[in-house]
Amino acid sequence: MATVLVADDFLENRDILCRMLQLIGYRTVSAANGEEAIQMALAxxxxxxxxxLSMPVMDGWEATSRIKALDELRHVPVLAVTGHVTPHEIQRAIDAGCVxxxxxxxxxxxxxxxxxxxxQNGRDGQVS
Known part of the structure; x- marks a missing residue:
């Protein structure tokens, strides 16, 4: 069973995503900010x-960059789930390491x- 880490500062978003993912067979863990996301990913x-991408303490751009800098986590694909969808913001997410x-x-x-x-395609993923 695959494990999905859901990092979002809104409890309701985390809960809904985790419940829906669990219903289709994924194990989930969650984090309320970028710093916690790094800790949960390591654990x-x-x-x-x-x-x-927009969270307190540490935003998702920075958290993704830090995750991708860690040898033990760099292979884990990061999918941005965000309201920041301008071309500049998406490019910034890709530059940080989101696939x-x-x-x-x-x-x-x-x-x-x-x-x-x-x-299914492996942990390094490709931008679509």
Whole structure:
């Protein structure tokens, strides 16, 4: 069973995503900010990370950069789940290490499709 780390500062978003992912068979762990996302990724070694970009303490851009700088986590694909969808913001996410993004409000079918594809195609993923 694949493990998904859901990093989002809004409890409701984390809960909904985790419940929906659990219903289709994924194990989930969650984090409320970027710093916590790094700690949870190190502790749980997820197969994929869903990263909100705008969070307190440490934003998702910085957290992704730090995760990708760690040898033990650099292979884990990070999928940005965000309302920041201008070309500049998406490029910034890709530059930080995200392999792709899903815009908020979340189309859950699209999200699951991207998560499934990233898990099936290997952990390094490709930007679509």
């Amino acid at each position: 749980h070694r997820p197969d994929i990370i869903l990263m909100d 792709d993004y899903v815009a908020k409000p979340i189309d859950f079918e699209m999200l699951v499709g991207k998560v499934t594809a990233l898990l």
